[in-house]
Amino acid sequence: MANYKMHLLVCGGTGCRASQSDQLFENLKNTIAEKGLANDVQVITTGCFGFCEKGPIVKVMPDNTFYTQVAPQDASEIVNEHIIKGRKVNRLLYINPETEEHIADSKHMGFYRKQLRIALRNCGFIDPENINEYIARDGYAALAKCLSEMTPQQVIEEMKKSGLRGRGGGGFPTGMKWDITSQSKADQKYVVCNADEGDPGAFMDRSIMEGDPHSVIEAMAICGYCIGASKGLVYIRAEYPLAVERLKIAMEQARQMGLLGDNIFGTSFNFDIEIRYGAGAFVCGEETALIHSMEGLRGEPTMKPPFPSVSGYMQAPTNVNNVETFANVPVIINKGAEWFASIGTEKSKGTKVFALAGKINNVGLIEVPMGTTLREVIFEIGGGIKGGKKFKAVQTGGPSGGCLTEKHLDIAIDFDSLTAAGSMMGSGGMIVMDEDDCMVSMAKFYLDFTVEESCGKCAPCRVGNKRLNEKLEKICSGKGTREDIDLLRNLSHVIKDASLCGLGQTSPNPVLSTIDNFYDEYIAHVVDKRCPSGQCKALLQYHINPDNCVGCTACARNCPVNAITGERKQVHHIDQSTCIKCGACMEKCKFNAVFIK
Amino acid sequence: MEKIKSLADLKKIKADVEGKMNLRERSENPEQLVQIKVAMATCGIASGAKAVMDQLIQTLDKQQIPAVVTQTGCMGYCYAEPTIEVKKPGSEPVVFGYVDAAKADEIVEKYIKNNELVDGIIPVNYENIERK
Numbered sequence: 001m002a003n004y005k006m007h008l009l010v011c012g013g014t015g016c017r018a019s020q021s022d023q024l025f026e027n028l029k030n031t032i033a034e035k036g037l038a039n040d041v042q043v044i045t046t047g048c049f050g051f052c053e054k055g056p057i058v059k060v061m062p063d064n065t066f067y068t069q070v071a072p073q074d075a076s077e078i079v080n081e082h083i084i085k086g087r088k089v090n091r092l093l094y095i096n097p098e099t100e101e102h103i104a105d106s107k108h109m110g111f112y113r114k115q116l117r118i119a120l121r122n123c124g125f126i127d128p129e130n131i132n133e134y135i136a137r138d139g140y141a142a143l144a145k146c147l148s149e150m151t152p153q154q155v156i157e158e159m160k161k162s163g164l165r166g167r168g169g170g171g172f173p174t175g176m177k178w179d180i181t182s183q184s185k186a187d188q189k190y191v192v193c194n195a196d197e198g199d200p201g202a203f204m205d206r207s208i209m210e211g212d213p214h215s216v217i218e219a220m221a222i223c224g225y226c227i228g229a230s231k232g233l234v235y236i237r238a239e240y241p242l243a244v245e246r247l248k249i250a251m252e253q254a255r256q257m258g259l260l261g262d263n264i265f266g267t268s269f270n271f272d273i274e275i276r277y278g279a280g281a282f283v284c285g286e287e288t289a290l291i292h293s294m295e296g297l298r299g300e301p302t303m304k305p306p307f308p309s310v311s312g313y314m315q316a317p318t319n320v321n322n323v324e325t326f327a328n329v330p331v332i333i334n335k336g337a338e339w340f341a342s343i344g345t346e347k348s349k350g351t352k353v354f355a356l357a358g359k360i361n362n363v364g365l366i367e368v369p370m371g372t373t374l375r376e377v378i379f380e381i382g383g384g385i386k387g388g389k390k391f392k393a394v395q396t397g398g399p400s401g402g403c404l405t406e407k408h409l410d411i412a413i414d415f416d417s418l419t420a421a422g423s424m425m426g427s428g429g430m431i432v433m434d435e436d437d438c439m440v441s442m443a444k445f446y447l448d449f450t451v452e453e454s455c456g457k458c459a460p461c462r463v464g465n466k467r468l469n470e471k472l473e474k475i476c477s478g479k480g481t482r483e484d485i486d487l488l489r490n491l492s493h494v495i496k497d498a499s500l501c502g503l504g505q506t507s508p509n510p511v512l513s514t515i516d517n518f519y520d521e522y523i524a525h526v527v528d529k530r531c532p533s534g535q536c537k538a539l540l541q542y543h544i545n546p547d548n549c550v551g552c553t554a555c556a557r558n559c560p561v562n563a564i565t566g567e568r569k570q571v572h573h574i575d576q577s578t579c580i581k582c583g584a585c586m587e588k589c590k591f592n593a594v595f596i597k
Numbered sequence: 598m599e600k601i602k603s604l605a606d607l608k609k610i611k612a613d614v615e616g617k618m619n620l621r622e623r624s625e626n627p628e629q630l631v632q633i634k635v636a637m638a639t640c641g642i643a644s645g646a647k648a649v650m651d652q653l654i655q656t657l658d659k660q661q662i663p664a665v666v667t668q669t670g671c672m673g674y675c676y677a678e679p680t681i682e683v684k685k686p687g688s689e690p691v692v693f694g695y696v697d698a699a700k701a702d703e704i705v706e707k708y709i710k711n712n713e714l715v716d717g718i719i720p721v722n723y724e725n726i727e728r729k
Binding site for chain 2: 004061064126133141144145258265
């Protein structure tokens with residue numbers, strides 16, 4: 001048996017794989033074998049480290065060196081320098097953007113310092129395709145404890161005491177949901193894992209399934225024990241091939257070890273899991289739509305009640321929880337409800353995973369205790385705004401949430417505070433915008449998405465969102481009026497009030513919150529016919545500054561529509577009616593003579 | 598793969614596999630553990646630092662002393678290779694020279710376990726930028 005002195009952890013998440021981390025893994029393995037070090041150094045593929053901005057990531061243990069942006073061809077340098085000669089490869093270390101110093105170890109990176117990883121505890125630490133590594137980290141101990149020492153009711157009480165709330169967006173207390181489902185009488189019940197992560201820019205569930213699939217399997221089995229279900233179903237979108245693959249491997253290993261199947265841990269408890277694929281519809285994140293989709297029907301929501309806990313999949317009582325919710329369960333059982341409840345705020349316990357994206361330095365996946373402020377998340381962990389620009393807004397909760405501004409930055413994040421501020425927690429997407437982003441266009445971007453994703457069942461959502469989108473388009477193209485803004489607001493309230501499911505009830509949120517927080521910007525668009533951040537093309541005008549223009553003709557030669565006229569060595573002029581605002585002239589001008597008005 | 602039929606089975610598997618993860622587990626919080634750096638530059642390797650490192654890892658493992666053993670570059674004491682630096686939690690690092698497998702065991706037994714000093718300590722005769 002090899003006694004490894006060094007472990008190389010290579011990120012195998014989808015993000016890093018897209019930057020060839022799988023090739024890097026092969027190269028490292030081959031180089032190590034060539035040098036005769038195969039018995040000294042182990043190379044392991046792990047799940048996501050979260051620091052996706054600088055992927056692919058390689059972590060060297062035991063010296064805890066954190067390499068960023070490692071290319072496949074860097075493998076030999078790492079092996080020759082670091083492993084053989086013991087010298088860190090400086091150029092691959094993370095550079096602190098403020099001090100420009102190299103930081104060798106992840107503990108000293110601002111990105112990790114404020115994080116507390118519960119749901120992501122094993123991501124970037126274990127090999128997700130090796131059940132033994134999960135067991136070594138207390139894996140399946142929680143299931144064993146529940147089955148051998150606790151009654152289902154005791155487990156449910158523990159979950160209630162922990163204060164865990166659904167991480168998919170609703171924030172419904174998990175223990176209570178389990179309790180209600182357990183009280184329904186039926187021969188067959190189901191545990192469903194909602195892995196249909198649909199928000200643009202959100203990838204926390206995918207990362208958990210890729211990095212720690214066993215935690216979801218274990219928690220589903222615990223839930224099955226509590227509610228009296230022997231069957232679990234994972235509803236996952238087919239666009240997550242790597243997550244599906246890792247989940248399948250994990251399920252197979254669990255079956256082989258008797259952790260799924262009949263008589264688990266020698267008790268009379270039977271439980272197994274099947275995978276159901278979704279085609280990637282946003283509405284299928286809503287639990288009734290999800291259940292219909294699993295049944296082979298159209299993914300359309302239906303009225304509640306009956307709640308799935310009474311009549312769900314195939315009319316049987318069904319408990320639906322999100323991936324991240326499940327990932328918290330084994331830890332709560334192992335460490336106790338009190339421990340979990342000691343983290344977070346009064347009404348929101350534990351931690352939350354956020355996917356940071358947009359104009360932020362450290363794009364990636366983070367997990368912080370509830371009650372952390374937006375400022376800490378964006379400026380300390382996220383490293384602030386890209387390119388030293390000014391922070392403008394942050395969209396939380398994806399297309400269902402709202403935008404929050406400078407004045408909200410010191411809000412302690414939890415379910416209730418975000419709702420009170422006019423946004424929502426949602427599943428944890430966080431998209432940061434800087435001064436160059438136009439808030440009207442941003443609202444339109446989300447409306448484009450919801451128009452596309454509305455299932456079409458309710459007219460207010462199907463037709464209303466389309467009309468909202470048209471009005472926003474009108475404003476962006478400079479044809480809007482003040483009345484349009486009022487109409488947007490009224491229509492938004494109608495859609496919210498009259499739609500059946502969460503999609504319609506929340507889809508106007510981006511519109512409402514941008515109107516509330518950036519009314520001036522809407523006014524600038526409709527009254528002054530001006531886009532303050534210069535994003536709305538129709539409202540831009542390219543001009544030539546006569547003081548700078550030397551008449552070199554570069555702009556005129558490059559204009560695709562011949563909108564620029566002027567003699568050689570004379571000041572040129574742009575004809576506004578012909579100009580298509582492509583910006584080619586600005587790019588080509590060497591004298592800074594072209595400007596946007 | 599063996600089937601797990603009871604909590605005892607699970608614990609047994611955990612105990613078996615835990616050792617392989619220790620290296621990663623401990624590296625997360627090295628300051629609370631004994632940290633040993635083995636100088637593994639060309640001079641160190643030529644004088645047998647690799648065997649010393651193997652010996653240290655095995656002995657510590659056998660005695661179940663949680664420690665982090667890493668390799669490092671040349672410490673400058675090329676005349677005294679192989680050299681190792683031992684840092685116990687809360688105390689200053691100590692550098693030992695002319696370490697071979699037997700000496701490594703002696704260091705573990707006397708210095709690490711019982712805090713007795715061992716022959717062959719190289720006094721720290723330099724200042725580094727952190728200390729300045």
